Amino acid sequence: MGITMTEAAATRVTAFLKKRGKGVGLRLGVRTSGCSGLAYMLEFVDAPQESDQVFEDRGIKVYVDPKSLIYLDGTELDYAKEGLSEGFKFHNPNVKNSCGCGESFVT
Amino acid sequence: MAFLQIVEPGLSTAPHQHRFAVGIDLGTTNSLVATVRSGSAETLPDASGSHLLPSVVRYFADQPPQVGQKARDSAGDDPLNTIASIKRLMGRGRCDVRRTGSHLPYEFAGCEEGMAVLKTAAGEVSPVAVSAEVLKVLKDRAESALGGELVGVVITVPAYFDDAQRQATKDAAYLAGLKVLRLLNEPTAAAVAYGLDRGSEGVHAIYDLGGGTFDISILHLHHGVFEVMATGGDSALGGDDMDHAIAEWILVQSGVGDGGDHHLVRQVLEMARIAKEELTTQASAPLQLTLPNGAVWQEALTRATFDSLIDPLVTRTLHACQRTLRDAGLSPVEVKNVVLVGGATRVPRVRARVAELFGREPIADLDPDRVVALGAAIQADILVGNKPADEMLLLDVIPLSLGIETMGGLVEKVIPRNTTIPVARSQDFTTFKDGQTAMVIRVLQGERELVRDCRSLARFELRGIPPLVAGAARIRVTFQVDADGLLNVSAQELSTGVRSSVQVKPSYGLTEAEVEQMLRDSLDHAREDVDVRNLREQQVEADRVLESLAHALSADAALLSASERNVIDAAAAEVARLRHGTDHRAIHGVLEQLERVSQEFAARRMNRSIQKVLTGHRLTEFSEGI
Numbered sequence: 001m002g003i004t005m006t007e008a009a010a011t012r013v014t015a016f017l018k019k020r021g022k023g024v025g026l027r028l029g030v031r032t033s034g035c036s037g038l039a040y041m042l043e044f045v046d047a048p049q050e051s052d053q054v055f056e057d058r059g060i061k062v063y064v065d066p067k068s069l070i071y072l073d074g075t076e077l078d079y080a081k082e083g084l085s086e087g088f089k090f091h092n093p094n095v096k097n098s099c100g101c102g103e104s105f106v107t
Numbered sequence: 108m109a110f111l112q113i114v115e116p117g118l119s120t121a122p123h124q125h126r127f128a129v130g131i132d133l134g135t136t137n138s139l140v141a142t143v144r145s146g147s148a149e150t151l152p153d154a155s156g157s158h159l160l161p162s163v164v165r166y167f168a169d170q171p172p173q174v175g176q177k178a179r180d181s182a183g184d185d186p187l188n189t190i191a192s193i194k195r196l197m198g199r200g201r202c203d204v205r206r207t208g209s210h211l212p213y214e215f216a217g218c219e220e221g222m223a224v225l226k227t228a229a230g231e232v233s234p235v236a237v238s239a240e241v242l243k244v245l246k247d248r249a250e251s252a253l254g255g256e257l258v259g260v261v262i263t264v265p266a267y268f269d270d271a272q273r274q275a276t277k278d279a280a281y282l283a284g285l286k287v288l289r290l291l292n293e294p295t296a297a298a299v300a301y302g303l304d305r306g307s308e309g310v311h312a313i314y315d316l317g318g319g320t321f322d323i324s325i326l327h328l329h330h331g332v333f334e335v336m337a338t339g340g341d342s343a344l345g346g347d348d349m350d351h352a353i354a355e356w357i358l359v360q361s362g363v364g365d366g367g368d369h370h371l372v373r374q375v376l377e378m379a380r381i382a383k384e385e386l387t388t389q390a391s392a393p394l395q396l397t398l399p400n401g402a403v404w405q406e407a408l409t410r411a412t413f414d415s416l417i418d419p420l421v422t423r424t425l426h427a428c429q430r431t432l433r434d435a436g437l438s439p440v441e442v443k444n445v446v447l448v449g450g451a452t453r454v455p456r457v458r459a460r461v462a463e464l465f466g467r468e469p470i471a472d473l474d475p476d477r478v479v480a481l482g483a484a485i486q487a488d489i490l491v492g493n494k495p496a497d498e499m500l501l502l503d504v505i506p507l508s509l510g511i512e513t514m515g516g517l518v519e520k521v522i523p524r525n526t527t528i529p530v531a532r533s534q535d536f537t538t539f540k541d542g543q544t545a546m547v548i549r550v551l552q553g554e555r556e557l558v559r560d561c562r563s564l565a566r567f568e569l570r571g572i573p574p575l576v577a578g579a580a581r582i583r584v585t586f587q588v589d590a591d592g593l594l595n596v597s598a599q600e601l602s603t604g605v606r607s608s609v610q611v612k613p614s615y616g617l618t619e620a621e622v623e624q625m626l627r628d629s630l631d632h633a634r635e636d637v638d639v640r641n642l643r644e645q646q647v648e649a650d651r652v653l654e655s656l657a658h659a660l661s662a663d664a665a666l667l668s669a670s671e672r673n674v675i676d677a678a679a680a681e682v683a684r685l686r687h688g689t690d691h692r693a694i695h696g697v698l699e700q701l702e703r704v705s706q707e708f709a710a711r712r713m714n715r716s717i718q719k720v721l722t723g724h725r726l727t728e729f730s731e732g733i
Contacts, residue, residue: 012145016113019147026113041119042111044146080110084154084252087110087144 003028003055003062005077009088010058012079017060020044025054025061028075028090030068038071040090109254113145118493126491127253128288130261130296130483131245133238133276135194135345136318136450138162139477140245141484142253143493148300148481151252159476160248164240165189166227174244183377186369187213188227192347193241195319196223196234197279198272235279242283259288261487263479265320266292266338269507269552270564270594288490293317294324295335296482297448300473303328309443310336310435314461314469315479316424317449319345323428325435325442339431344423346383346451352416353379353408361396361404371399382408387453414456421460428464445469450476509564509586509594512549514539515643516558521586524554531587535601538582539651541658542574546582548598550609556636557643569598571605577651638691645694649686652698653679656705659712666711678704 005013017023025048029041045063048054052063064072076091129142129151137159141150150158157176165178166188173181182189190213213225224231242262249257262285264276273290280287294313303311308328315322322340354375358364363371375396382392391409398404432439445461447469452458462468473481510520513536522532538546546569553561572580581601588594597608656679664672678701685694 013113016145016147027116029119031119040111042113043116043119044113046116082110084151084248085110085254086252087112089110 001073003064003072003075003077004057005060005062006079007058008079009077010060012088013060017044022046024048025063027052027063028068028072028077029065030071041068042088114493115146126258126493127249127255128259128261128484128487128491128493129245129249129253129257130263130291130480130485130487131242131285132263132293132296132477132480132483133194133241133279134162134317134479135192135320135347136162137476138241138245139480140249141477141480142249143484143488144253148484148488150477150480151248153248160241160244161191162193162238162241163189163191164193164237166229166232168228172229172240174240183370183374186373188229190225190227190232190237192319193234193237195343195347197238198269198275199223199234235275235282238276238279239282242280242285246283246285257285258491259286259487261288261291261296261483261490263293263296263483264290265315265317265340265342266294266322266324266335267320267340267342269562272342273593288487291483291486292322292324292335292338293320293479294322294338294448295326296480296486297446297478298324298326298482299485300478300482301446301470303444303446307443310437310441311444311446312428312432312442312465313446313448314424314428314452315340315448316451316457317345318451319343319347321345321424321427323424323431325431325437336437337431337435339427339434341423341427344420346449348420349383349417349451349454350376350379352420353382353413356408356412356416357394357396357406360406361398363396363398367399383413383454386410386413387455410455417454417456421457424457425460425464428461439465442467446478447471448475448478507552507562508554509588510551510561511536511584511596512547512551512558515647517640517643518551518553518556518558518561521584522588531585533583533585536582536584537578538572538575538580539577540654541576543577543580544572544574545570546572546598548584548596548607548609550594550596555632556640560632560636564594565596565609567596567598567607567609569600569605569607571603572600573603577655641691642689642694645691645698646686649682649694649698652701653682653686656701659708663708663712663715666715667708671708674704675701675708 013026023044023046025045027043027045031039031041048063049065051066053066053069055062071094072092074093078089078091080089129140132139139150139158141148152158160175161179163178163182165173165181165185178189182191224233246257262276262280264273276290277287294315297313297315298311311326311328313324313326320342321344324338325336327334327336357375357379358367378394382394385392391407394406394408396404442465445465445467452471452475458469508520508524509522510518513519521534522530547566548569549566550564551558551561552564555561569582582598583601584598586594586596595608597606599606681697682701685697
């Protein structure tokens with residue numbers, strides 16, 4: 001299991017990190033909030049935490065704290081476009097239900 | 108479903124609480140909207156993939172206005188209802204427009220007080236309303252791209268925009284339903300887009316030749332902070348003027364001359380714009396025009412001819428650069444980087460001559476049309492809290508000195524030009540006459556010494572000053588300029604605390620004189636201004652002395668012998684006579700003479716008033732109080 005990402009997502013992350021000029025990778029996380037209980041986090045990482053689990057896919061380091069990993073294990077990160085809008089999507093096998101907006105979910 | 112973007116460490120927001128913010132470059136020719144997504148700034152395209160939105164609005168009698176490329180395409184067919192380059196009219200009064208707009212192909216409502224108003228099929232529209240239409244389209248584009256409502260926007264304005272023009276821009280944003288986080292000077296935004304803040308310390312020049320405005324800004328980067336050392340430019344010079352130069356050439360060459368109607372002029376202007384763009388990469392551009400008499404005129408515009416047509420315009424920009432460098436106390440070689448901004452900097456002749464002036468190749472890696480929007484987006488991202496705020500601090504300056512009118516029609520400067528904003532400065536003033544209980548505060552902008560040569564921004568009254576002898580009351584006048592460059596002036600009488608203030612609401616009836624001209628005048632007239640100031644000061648002093656002398660004589664004439672009185676009267680008559688002359692030294696001389704001969708009189712008056720106070724009291728009464 002672990003965390004993976006699609007080619008499209010990897011290309012974008014690499015480009016964003018390069019443009020930003022610093023950062024060692026990407027943090028995926030879960031926070032308790034939002035309309036269905038849990039919400040995703042997606043951040044650049046400058047200073048990894050000791051407890052972080054580190055995954056590497058397509059040359060990109062992905063950091064996940066152990067608590068979040070319970071909800072995220074097996075997730076594939078994707079990048080997509082719809083109309084004028086574009087951005088990252090979580091394909092998370094643990095999700096049983098998500099709110100209409102897709103920003104928060106229940107496992 | 109909504110998409111996620113990568114955010115800075117620790118700055119994740121709760122769901123549905125995104126801090127969507129965009130930067131908008133509201134340009135004369137084209138407008139853009141940009142945002143920061145996943146840490147990188149990018150301009151947002153419309154559904155057909157084009158990023159630039161032509162700042163053109165076409166009005167209809169029976170349907171909502173059309174904005175953008177379609178409106179621009181129809182400019183030739185429907186010139187009176189298709190409004191382009193509206194930015195030039197922002198914050199301008201009707202009468203100003205009459206003068207600057209003689210070659211603009213629109214119909215204006217009459218020349219009266221108030222904002223310029225254009226007559227269209229949809230009724231009369233103001234420049235603010237036209238700009239709002241452009242902003243609405245960008246707002247919709249941004250909200251569908253980001254998938255949510257915008258928290259706020261940063262809109263860029265030329266550094267030379269005055270208060271009226273800045274306020275008009277804010278009004279347009281409000282009308283479009285946007286919350287303005289702040290207005291940012293375009294050159295400052297460009298510097299941010301190029302990441303000059305992350306680069307090496309030193310002086311950078313931003314040369315921004317847009318569609319309708321030219322700005323030159325000298326920025327100093329020190330410890331990661333930008334300070335704007337000086338700004339200059341011309342609020343009525345840009346790529347549009349190149350189009351006009353070509354168009355005039357076409358009209359002359361084709362024999363149309365001044366005989367073209369609105370329709371034909373628009374068509375020729377469009378042709379000129381296309382030719383200008385072709386000449387960026389080609390050595391010549393073909394021209395073809397169907398004349399009113401049905402004949403077809405054909406000709407090629409060569410790069411060499413084009414260069415000679417626009418050279419006077421380019422020279423004007425270079426002169427402005429030199430003046431601004433002088434303001435900053437620098438020579439061209441001390442500038443580390445020159446950044447090119449604005450579509451008109453694509454013109455090879457412009458690049459060559461800028462390189463020549465500064466002795467180095469200018470930077471133009473980013474699309475010169477987009478850099479300003481990108482910088483605004485980065486600033487907006489910081490302002491809504493998506494980035495640690497300490498990452499960048501931008502300082503802007505006020506373009507012209509601000510002050511108030513004092514006696515004799517003189518201007519007392521409270522905040523000198525090129526002071527960084529936000530800023531607050533106070534200065535104490537006093538009353539001129541005995542028993543004066545009210546004071547008119549007139550707020551002025553400009554570099555000249557006399558009120559009549561500066562621009563009047565506002566006037567208000569401070570009432571309720573306690574009646575005291577002249578010069579005893581203390582009135583503190585405070586000027587406050589906020590981060591957007593908007594001015595608030597307040598006056599307070601310090602003993603009673605009564606106060607009065609004014610927010611400088613732009614008086615739309617602006618003077619025609621542009622900042623550029625005002626600055627030049629202040630240099631040209633420096634000597635005579637100083638002379639006039641000296642004269643006025645002596646005249647005001649003469650009036651004050653004569654008035655208080657007259658008052659003293661009417662109260663205490665008995666203290667003087669007839670011969671003493673004659674001496675004083677003669678000296679006073681001399682002051683009154685010379686006061687109307689032009690020699691400030693002569694007035695000063697007779698004033699001193701009058702002071703000498705009336706010294707004894709003043710001393711006697713003082714002794715007498717002390718005696719009056721003491722009469723009827725015993726000394727012990729006073730010593731008890733000591």
